[in-house]
Amino acid sequence: MKFRDYYQILGVARDASTEDIKKAYRRLARKYHPDVSQEASAEDRFKEIAEAYEVLRDPEKRTAYDQLGSNWRAGQEFRPPPGWQGGQSGFRAGNFNADHFGDGNFSEFFESLFGGLGGMGGFRGGRGFQSAGENQTVPLEITLEEAYRGATRTVQLQVREQNASGQPITHPRTLNVKIPVGVANGQKIRLSGQGRPGLSGNSNGDLLLELTIKPHPLYKVQGRDITLELPLAPWEAALGDKIEIPTLGGSVAINIPPNARHGQTLRLRGRGLPGQPPGDQLVVLHIVNPPADSEAARELFGRMERELPFDPRPHWRKQTN
Numbered sequence: 001m002k003f004r005d006y007y008q009i010l011g012v013a014r015d016a017s018t019e020d021i022k023k024a025y026r027r028l029a030r031k032y033h034p035d036v037s038q039e040a041s042a043e044d045r046f047k048e049i050a051e052a053y054e055v056l057r058d059p060e061k062r063t064a065y066d067q068l069g070s071n072w073r074a075g076q077e078f079r080p081p082p083g084w085q086g087g088q089s090g091f092r093a094g095n096f097n098a099d100h101f102g103d104g105n106f107s108e109f110f111e112s113l114f115g116g117l118g119g120m121g122g123f124r125g126g127r128g129f130q131s132a133g134e135n136q137t138v139p140l141e142i143t144l145e146e147a148y149r150g151a152t153r154t155v156q157l158q159v160r161e162q163n164a165s166g167q168p169i170t171h172p173r174t175l176n177v178k179i180p181v182g183v184a185n186g187q188k189i190r191l192s193g194q195g196r197p198g199l200s201g202n203s204n205g206d207l208l209l210e211l212t213i214k215p216h217p218l219y220k221v222q223g224r225d226i227t228l229e230l231p232l233a234p235w236e237a238a239l240g241d242k243i244e245i246p247t248l249g250g251s252v253a254i255n256i257p258p259n260a261r262h263g264q265t266l267r268l269r270g271r272g273l274p275g276q277p278p279g280d281q282l283v284v285l286h287i288v289n290p291p292a293d294s295e296a297a298r299e300l301f302g303r304m305e306r307e308l309p310f311d312p313r314p315h316w317r318k319q320t321n
Contacts, residue, residue: 001077001078001079001108001109001112002074002075002076002077002078002109003072003073003074003075003076003077003078003109004048004051004052004074004107004109004110005072005073005074006051006052006055006056006065007052007056008074009048009049009051009052009074010024010025010028010049010052010053010056011024011028012024012056014066014070016056018057021053021056021057022053022057025049025050025052025053025057028045028049029046029049029050029053030134032045032046032049033046034046047107048107051106051107051110054106054110055110055114061114064113064114065113068081078109078112079112080112080113134195134196134205135195135196135205135206135207135208136157136194136195136196136205136206136207136208137188137208137209137210138155138157138207138208138209138210139209139210139212140153140155140177140209140210140211140212141211141212141213141214142179142183142211142212142213142214143213143214143216144213144214144216144219144221144226144248145248146179147179147182147183147184147185147211147213147273148181148182148248148249148273148274149181150178150179150180150181150182151178151179152176152177152178152179153176153177153179154174154175154176154177155174155175155176155177155209156172156173156174157172157173157174157175157207158170158171158172158173159171159172159173175191175194175207177189177191177209179211181274182224182273182274182275182278183211183273184211184223184224184273184275185211185212185213185221185223186210186211186212187210187211188208188209188210188211189208189209189211190206190207190208191206191207191208191209192206193205193206194206194207195207195208218246219248221273223279224272224273224274224275224278224279225272225273225279225280225281225282226248226271226272226273226279226280226281226282227281227282227283227284228245228246228247228281228282228283228284229284229286230243230245230283230284230285230286231286231287231288232256232260232285232286232287232288233287233288233290234287234289234290236256236260237256237259237260237261237262237285237287238258238259238260239258240255240256240257240258240259240260241255241256242254242255242256243256245283247268247271247281248271248272248273248281249271252268252271254266254268254283256285260285260287261285262285262286262287263284263285263286264284264285265282265283265284265285266282266283266285267280267281267282267283268280268281268282268283
């Protein structure tokens with residue numbers, strides 16, 4: 001008789017938690033369930049997975065199995081050690097949950113460890129296995145304006161189902177989805193029951209739309225805040241001015257303070273994406289020099305150099321003196 005490494009079968013570590021074992025089982029069971037899998041060995045693989053889960057999900061069976069130690073390898077010739085008590089009454093049919101296995105018939109290895117749980121009518125395609133459908137995550141790209149105002153979008157999905165012969169098929173499906181006002185980058189919208197179908201008539205999973213806001217030509221987005229870079233002429237920055245700028249809710253006029261600095265940030269409260277609380281619009285000042293591309297322009301720059309007592313690098317002098 002060949003040793004079966006139940007941890008290897010489920011692809012989990014020997015110290016895996018009960019929840020990790022359950023997740024691994026559900027993932028593999030869906031993949032190899034004979035009702036959906038086209039692989040020739042799906043039925044045998046499904047039986048193997050279910051048997052491994054039957055042992056590792058049960059604390060008593062798992063403890064008994066672990067007593068064999070970790071030196072055994074899958075496929076090695078195996079005989080229960082002398083005095084082995086794993087097949088005593090505590091592991092008999094009363095502990096078996098057929099919902100997790102289908103219609104039964106365990107391996108010789110299992111029965112040698114845990115006793116008379118086999119012979120339950122043979123495995124017949126796993127029709128006793130029931131599982132809710134998996135959640136499905138789909139990326140959806142939206143514009144910043146759609147995130148600000150809300151929108152209705154059409155989403156195209158590829159749905160996997162079975163035809164009349166039980167073969168898996170895919171077909172397109174269209175959903176009209178409402179994008180709420182004020183959604184943020186990376187936020188997920190849950191559509192209950194619109195995910196992958198369950199097995200054996202069980203409930204569908206949910207559809208999760210993971211939103212990504214497209215890059216915008218004017219704004220950068222961080223959470224619910226948006227940032228606008230505002231170019232300024234040197235005299236607007238030096239003397240101060242009142243300038244009309246765009247926001248997601250329409251144009252507004254802002255005051256540029258005298259002696260404004262390059263890189264200085266002005267904050268417009270509540271002018272970002274809606275929410276509780278709403279985001280802000282940050283206006284970053286960017287001073288742009290006019291080009292010295294004419295004689296008059298060069299003369300003007302020369303006059304400024306001669307007449308303005310201005311040192312752009314005073315901190316350098318302090319460091320070198």
